[in-house]
Amino acid sequence: MNFIKTIKSLPMALAAVAIVTATSLTVSGGSAVYAQEEQASQQETRKVPAMSLDIHKKVQKAQEALDLDDVVTAEALLQEALEKRNINDYERAVVWQIKAMISYGKEDTQGTIHAYEQILKYKDSIPVALELNIIYGLAQLYFTEEQYDKALKYVGIWEKQVDPSIISVSNQVFIAQLHYTLGDYKKSLDYLYAAINTAKSLDTVEVKENWYQLALSAHWELNQYDKVRDVLETLLINWPKPLYWIQLAGVYQELGEDKTSYSITEAAYKQGFLDDKEIQLLQMAQIQMAREAPIKCAWVLEKAFKEKRVEQNAKNLRTLGQCYMQANDYKKAIAPLTKSASLDADAALWLQIGQVQMQLDNMKGAVDAFDSAIEGFKKDKAKEAKEKLFTTTMMRGQALTELKRYDDARDAFADASKLADDRRDKKTITQWKSYLKAEEEREKMLTGR
Known part of the structure; x- marks a missing residue:
């Protein structure tokens, strides 16, 4: 019928089958008799009353009106039929079947439900197979x-009345979805695996990816990580997707199998499966660090920066x-560390940069880094910041000494003296002052000044 809209969901689609089937009528000997596909060998049979010619004519006219998209006339005729003494x-059941179809065509789910429930009031006068269709349809409509x-x-109700041998794979999947939605994950899995096993045994039914996805979610909810792993491996074999690689790496980590997790993540990275999400690329870099492969960590990040995949x-x-730094490539460490410290005004990082610069014998760069560190530590009132300020000031004095900026070095050591709290620090300052004086005198001798 033209007025029926496109079916938008699986439950509504299956419910529609019952609606359309329910309105199939044949005429015999001046009366209409409901024609329902027999399941007599498996279901109890029920004697169905005959339909009078008067009611049949009104129902037929209502159907003709619907063929012309004249819903108003059809509804009026059906109401007249219901009001007959x-x-x-x-x-009554037949009239409500057509009213259910009209409501469904209007996408009026509540109206369809009402019509269905009206039909069940007369269940003793309709075929058993139709009653079961209506009950199952109601389950699906309430689900929507x-x-x-x-x-x-x-x-x-439907499960208690229907013969188990005619429960289909689609029935099992629907019921699995319902139990999952209600949080009964164990029962959901029972129906899902029953559906999967049935489908595998039939040449005419294809096992669906979304069945395994639902099983995956249920196992996750139950913290059954070994089962999650098994389902993911099945998904990867049959429907290989980047997400399944990532999830499989995650579940191996949950199972404490870090090496396997790292290997799977690296395999996913090499196939380009991690490129779409920044967090995945950053995790890949961290994994390389954990695997004691810091240079690979650097390569991952450099490539991600270059391709603008990571901020x-x-x-x-x-x-x-x-x-x-962990790869002992200090020269390459300086640029990203310096930029990071500048963006974050990180005094502790400036101190580290200064120390690296000293290792590289770049005393000027070290002094510049120490200056930034000192500025930051002076703003921090924490005790730890005061200790680091002393360390930074001392190292600045050492770098200045190496640069032969003796006056600036002397001032740095004087500042350090004000910060020193214990004997050992004071002794260290005295030793450096002595070294500074000796270097200054040696320089005078060499230059003849």
Whole structure:
């Protein structure tokens, strides 16, 4: 019928089958008799009353009106039929079947549900197979309305009455979805695996990816990580996707199998499966650090920065610098660490940069870094900051000494003296002052000044 809209969901689609089937009528000997596909060998049979010619004519005219998209006329005719004094229960059921179809065509789910429930009032006068279709349809319609408890109620009624041998794979999957939605993950898995096993045994039914996805979610909810692993491996074999690689690496980590997790993540990275999300690339870099392969960590980040897949913020730049530091490539560590410290005004990082610069014998760069560190530590009132300020000031004096900036070095050691709290620090300052004096005198002798 033209007025029926496109079916938008699986439950509504299956419910529509019952609606359309329910309105199939044949005429015999001046009366209409409901024609329902027989399941007599498996279901109890029920004697269905005959339909009077008068009611049949009104129903037929209503159907003709619907063929012309004249819903108003159809509804008026059906209402007239319901108001007849001598209308029997079977005839009422047929009228409500057509009203259900009209409501469904209007996408009026509540109206469809109401019509279905009206039909069940006359269940003793309709075929058993139709009654079961209506009950199952109600379960699906309530599911679409998110009234899951009512959906479960009708599923329970349907399961008790239907022969188990005719429960289809689609029935099992629907019921699995319902139990999952209600949080009964164990029961959901029972139905899902029953559906999967049935489908595998049939040449005419294809196992669906989304069935395994639902099983995956249920196992996650139950913290059954070994089962999650098994389902993910099945998904990867049959429907290989980047997400499944990433999830599989994650579940191996949950299982404490870090080496396997790292290997899977690296395999996913090499296939380009991690390129779409910054966090995944950063995790890949961290994994390389954990695997004691810091240079690979640096390569991952450098490539990600170049391709603009990872933001060059203070944290990420610092990570890159630390990767190079662990790889003992101090020269390459300086640039990202310096940029990170500048963006974040990180005094502790400036101190580290100064120390690296001294290792590289770049005393001028060291002094510049120490100056920035001192500025930051002076603003920090914490006790630890005061201790670091002393260390930084001392190292600045040492770097200035190496640069032969003796007056500036002397001032630095004087500042350090004011910060020194214990004997050992004071003794160190005295030793450096002596060294400074000796260097200054040696320089005078060499230059003849």
